[in-house]
Amino acid sequence: MLEQDALKEYIDTLPEEDPMRDLLSPMVIDEKGQAFIASIKAGQIPEKYPYGYEFGYLDDPDNFQQFFQQSSASFALRQACQSLCMYAVVDREWTPHLAKWIGNRRVLEVMAGRGILAKALSDEGVAITATDYNTYWEPFHPITEIDAREAAAESSDDVLLISWPPFEDTAIVDVCNAWGTERPIIFIGEFRGCTGCDKFFDRFVPREDVYIPLPQFMGIKDNVYIGYWT
Structure with missing residues (x-):
């Protein structure tokens, strides 16, 4: 991904009629997105995702220009967040809701x-x-380097948390088999979308009476699911 300043300068040199302007403009992160990224780069949790809680959220639903601008901004922000190892939105606005549900459980x-x-x-x-098994990133929080299945098998904790497991990777099934059916699992991501695998979703049963609000990147239907392994 091009550096934002260099990308903006390049777009500004293009003639108005050049189709490359339309192709490259969605890659530019706006000021609100830049502030979000700056928090992550500084090792801090961003205060608030800047584009609403669901893709398609608009102050004026009939404003197509706003829709295009916000969609482009969210797409660019998602690309930048992924480069920093944030795949689902994490901010200080929605995470207290999940923390409240967890309560005193480990x-x-x-x-x-x-x-x-x-x-x-x-x-x-x-x-x-x-x-995590791969700890080459500079961590925000202490990371214990251990295989996921082994961690689940050895754990006496109360709740298992899984956010954006690799797409079509069945390792998550082994993790949940080791965890068992008695303790709850929090899954964050798309249900039968671009994370996890069918074998996981065949056996993970969400509780329909629990709702935790989670902002969504453009085109991504992430949600917080709380359920059990079967």
């Missing part, structure tokens, strides 16, 4: 990446152990 997070979500929940008072 959480094991597997495939935690840099521990961005673990940091946000820990700041809300959640007792969370974040684990």
Whole structure:
């Protein structure tokens, strides 16, 4: 991904009629998105995702120009966030809702990446152990380097947290088999979308009476699902 300043300068040199302007403009992060990214780069949890809680959210639903601008901004922000190891939105606005549901229960997070979500929940008072097998990122929260299945098998924690497991990777099934059917699982991502695998979704049963608000990047239908393995 091109550096934002260089990208903007390049677009400005293009003639108005050049089709490359339309192709490259969606890659530009606006000021609100830049502030969101700056927080992550500074090792901080952003205060608020800047584009509403659902893709398509608009102050004026009939304003197509606003729709295009916000869609482009969200797309560009998602690309930048992924480059920093944030795949689902993490901010200080929605994570307190999840922390409230967790309460005093102890959480094991597997495939935690840099521990961005673990940091946000820990700041809300959640007792969370974040684990990952690859710890080459500079972490936001202490990461225990351990295989995800092994972590689940050894854990005496109360809740398993899984956010954006790799697409079509069945390792998450082994993790949940090791975790068992008695303790709850929090899954964050698209249900039968671009994360997880069919074998996981065949056996993970969400509880329909639990709703945690989660902002969504453009074109991504992320939600927080709380359920059990069957």
